[in-house]
Amino acid sequence: xxxxxxxxxxxxxxxxxxxxxxxxxxxxxxxxxxxxxxxxxxxxxxxxxxxxxxxxxxxxxxxxxxxxxxxxxxxxxxxxxxxxxxxxxxxxxxxxxxxxxxxxxxxxxxxxxxxxxxxxxxxxxxxxxxxxxxxxxxxx
Amino acid sequence: xxxxxxxxxxxxxxxxxxxxxxxxxxxxxxxxxxxxxxxxxxxxxxxxxxxxxxxxxxxxxxxxxxxxxxxxxxxxxxxxxxxxxxxxxxxxxxxxxxxxxxxxxxxxxxxxxxxxxxxxxxxxxxxxxxxxxxxxxxxxxxxxxxxxxxxxxxxxxxxxxxxxxxxxxxxxxxxxxxxxxxxxxxxxxxxxxxxxxxxxxxxxxxxxxxxxxxxxxxxxxxxxxxxxxxxxxxxxxxxxxxxxxxxxxxxxxxxxxxxxxxxxxxxxxxxxxxxxxxxxxxxxxxxxxxxxxxx
Numbered sequence: 001x002x003x004x005x006x007x008x009x010x011x012x013x014x015x016x017x018x019x020x021x022x023x024x025x026x027x028x029x030x031x032x033x034x035x036x037x038x039x040x041x042x043x044x045x046x047x048x049x050x051x052x053x054x055x056x057x058x059x060x061x062x063x064x065x066x067x068x069x070x071x072x073x074x075x076x077x078x079x080x081x082x083x084x085x086x087x088x089x090x091x092x093x094x095x096x097x098x099x100x101x102x103x104x105x106x107x108x109x110x111x112x113x114x115x116x117x118x119x120x121x122x123x124x125x126x127x128x129x130x131x132x133x134x135x136x137x138x139x140x
Numbered sequence: 141x142x143x144x145x146x147x148x149x150x151x152x153x154x155x156x157x158x159x160x161x162x163x164x165x166x167x168x169x170x171x172x173x174x175x176x177x178x179x180x181x182x183x184x185x186x187x188x189x190x191x192x193x194x195x196x197x198x199x200x201x202x203x204x205x206x207x208x209x210x211x212x213x214x215x216x217x218x219x220x221x222x223x224x225x226x227x228x229x230x231x232x233x234x235x236x237x238x239x240x241x242x243x244x245x246x247x248x249x250x251x252x253x254x255x256x257x258x259x260x261x262x263x264x265x266x267x268x269x270x271x272x273x274x275x276x277x278x279x280x281x282x283x284x285x286x287x288x289x290x291x292x293x294x295x296x297x298x299x300x301x302x303x304x305x306x307x308x309x310x311x312x313x314x315x316x317x318x319x320x321x322x323x324x325x326x327x328x329x330x331x332x333x334x335x336x337x338x339x340x341x342x343x344x345x346x347x348x349x350x351x352x353x354x355x356x357x358x359x360x361x362x363x364x365x366x367x368x369x370x371x372x373x374x375x376x377x378x379x380x381x382x383x384x385x386x387x388x389x390x391x392x393x394x395x396x397x398x399x400x401x402x403x404x405x406x407x408x409x410x411x412x413x414x415x416x417x418x419x420x421x422x423x424x425x426x427x428x429x430x431x432x433x434x435x
């Protein structure tokens with residue numbers, strides 16, 4: 001699961017510290033998706049993935065930040081969103097990515113769902129140091 | 141004003157911090173100064189506030205300032221300035237409500253310096269002291285104005301947020317025995333709580349057997365929103381009512397599938413009309429059944 005290194009446009013950053021920031025993160029994702037001219041379905045998928053990941057950053061990572069940018073490779077344009085926290089990290093990534101499992105009170109579909117909603121998905125985590133999740137949605 | 145040899149440095153230094161001359165100027169040349177002040181302010185506000193209103197507001201403030209200056213000197217945070225601060229707070233509140241910017245609010249005070257400038261043409265030591273005294277006063281009171289402006293705006297924003305929460309969650313009667321909840325905007329825990337309470341109460345009050353939750357206006361359905369919806373439906377079921385979720389647009393349907401959310405045996409429909417038709421058919425069936433039982 002590696003994310004290719006495309007050309008990156010201007011990076012926008014949103015702090016995620018309160019539940020209002022989850023809404024702002026979602027708006028940032030929506031604005032980028034519109035600018036990238038993603039289809040309505042892809043816009044909705046990206047915004048929903050952003051919502052899940054932002055909430056994870058807040059609830060499980062204890063807060064962090066989102067940086068988003070328009071990206072471009074040889075063939076297509078896309079939106080890249082990177083969620084970073086300095087939280088406890090994820091001890092068992094495979095378990096965390098399995099459907100229906102949650103260490104909290106959610107449905108256990110957020111992380112695995114976000115992976116299905118995005119085109120590219122990259123998760124790096126170190127126990128005790130934090131988690132970084134990067135997703136890209138490409139135009140088709 | 142005295143001309144002559146001009147003031148020495150020491151003389152100025154002695155007069156700094158003294159408000160006597162300022163008070164003198166503000167009292168003896170009251171009409172001139174107040175008029176110049178009001179003119180500057182009305183120019184910057186460019187007719188967005190009526191001249192009469194501005195006249196009254198600033199004259200009141202002017203009188204309070206003179207009074208405070210006489211009794212309390214330049215100590216703008218002291219008790220003698222209570223009246224001035226109250227008037228400024230009121231002014232800030234009004235400006236915030238009318239949609240002015242903080243700078244446009246603070247200028248009401250700083251413009252007093254511009255007004256005084258016009259009266260000081262010979263630049264004597266007394267005049268310099270008066271100007272500096274006023275400058276010190278307006279700086280401090282200006283800060284206060286900006287602070288009260290920000291506080292008023294915060295208050296407006298938080299009350300709007302509350303109003304919005306109320307506004308955006310109406311429960312409407314669609315038909316005999318069918319109520320509807322059109323949801324618009326983000327569905328978070330606080331909203332869900334309000335929606336659920338209102339919905340359940342309305343079910344009891346109207347004796348309805350069907351409730352339709354319409355999510356046409358919800359921009360994205362993520363796992364949290366879905367979880368809130370499911371809880372609401374389950375709560376309604378416990379009360380013997382049947383819930384239908386309508387307004388599932390194509391992009392939302394695809395997203396829900398990709399996320400892996402299962403709505404189980406909850407009835408979902410694309411449009412509110414479909415949901416209403418379903419609810420009516422179900423109540424007709426129910427009615428037919430009860431007629432059958434009676435026969």
